[in-house]
Amino acid sequence: MVLSSRWTWDALILALFLGAALLTGACWIHPPLGLTPGMWDEPLILKPGETIPVPDPKLFTSLDRLLVTTVKVKPGDHLWSLAKSYGTTWDSIRSTNKLDSVTLSPGQKITIHNHKGMIYRVGTGHSKSLQDVARLFRQDPTVLAMINGLPGVSLLSGEFKSGEAVFIPNSLLKFPDYILPVGWGPFSSKFGVRFHPLLKYRRLHAGVDMPRPYGTPVRASREGRVIEAGWNGHYGQLVIIKHLDGVTTWYGHLSKIRVSSGAWIKQRQVIGQVGSTGLSTGPHLHFEVRGRSGRPLNPRKYLQ
Ligand SMILES: [Zn+2]
Numbered sequence: 668m669v670l671s672s673r674w675t676w677d678a679l680i681l682a683l684f685l686g687a688a689l690l691t692g693a694c695w696i697h698p699p700l701g702l703t704p705g706m707w708d709e710p711l712i713l714k715p716g717e718t719i720p721v722p723d724p725k726l727f728t729s730l731d732r733l734l735v736t737t738v739k740v741k742p743g744d745h746l747w748s749l750a751k752s753y754g755t756t757w758d759s760i761r762s763t764n765k766l767d768s769v770t771l772s773p774g775q776k777i778t779i780h781n782h783k784g785m786i787y788r789v790g791t792g793h794s795k796s797l798q799d800v801a802r803l804f805r806q807d808p809t810v811l812a813m814i815n816g817l818p819g820v821s822l823l824s825g826e827f828k829s830g831e832a833v834f835i836p837n838s839l840l841k842f843p844d845y846i847l848p849v850g851w852g853p854f855s856s857k858f859g860v861r862f863h864p865l866l867k868y869r870r871l872h873a874g875v876d877m878p879r880p881y882g883t884p885v886r887a888s889r890e891g892r893v894i895e896a897g898w899n900g901h902y903g904q905l906v907i908i909k910h911l912d913g914v915t916t917w918y919g920h921l922s923k924i925r926v927s928s929g930a931w932i933k934q935r936q937v938i939g940q941v942g943s944t945g946l947s948t949g950p951h952l953h954f955e956v957r958g959r960s961g962r963p964l965n966p967r968k969y970l971q
Pocket residue numbers: 856872874875876952953954
């Protein structure tokens with residue numbers, strides 16, 4: 668047999684894939700609107716703990732219908748590269764897998780689908796009708812039924828049981844991007860131009876001050892890499908973390924530094940302790956957020 672055209676190759680790959688899927692009975696491949704009905708009429712439901720064979724990522728980008736699989740992260744994979752190969756977005760992968768961290772570890776298993784959106788799984792011990800799910804995500808139940816390949820009758824009586832999954836197009840989870848580096852409490856000095864209590868002149872206060880007891884743990888507001896950890900003039904003992912988008916966060920006047928330059932730090936990881944080193948009138952954390960160009964931004968706009 669001579670396989671001469673691109674089309675023949677694609678058809679062969681698809682046939683092999685479907686053959687394997689039928690044999691294992693575990694594959695999850697579903698039609699969107701009106702494609703070859705009958706062949707794809709299985710509902711989009713993943714049982715808890717179900718395993719899915721890994722098909723060729725090319726299918727994910729070339730076929731319009733919804734495809735879902737699990738992949739094992741290889742060294743060098745990151746959310747952006749996987750999103751590109753599988754025809755989705757990095758925040759879709761993050762939402763579907765509820766990933767707090769944007770960094771992946773080799774060997775980690777993640778669920779991937781094509782299209783932007785997320786897979787919603789019904790919580791343990793609960794069941795939800797298709798209408799309930801649609802209401803939860805402010806979606807049209809008819810659209811949900813179609814993209815998930817559910818039979819028309821599911822609009823009237825469809826029910827998802829504990830652990831079952833539904834694809835929600837264009838819906839994404841919102842993750843807290845910046846967290847307060849010290850526990851909740853007052854801000855003693857705002858961002859902006861102020862009269863400096865020690866320098867005795869007006870100048871830009873490039874961050875916010877949070878007075879806290881001496882020794883209070885200071886946590887990374889976001890994950891990123893430490894680019895500075897040590898003494899820096901008025902800042903005293905300072906840690907600067909550079910994040911994946913190029914933004915930096917600064918933690919000043921620390922009494923102790925718990926990280927070293929070059930280390931990759933997870934969000935909420937303790938990086939040091941509150942102190943009063945440098946130009947300071949008492950124990951507090953001076954916290955800054957700086958844009959890619961180094962321009963100070965108002966941290967209150969980022970802190971949740
Ligand atoms: Zn300050």
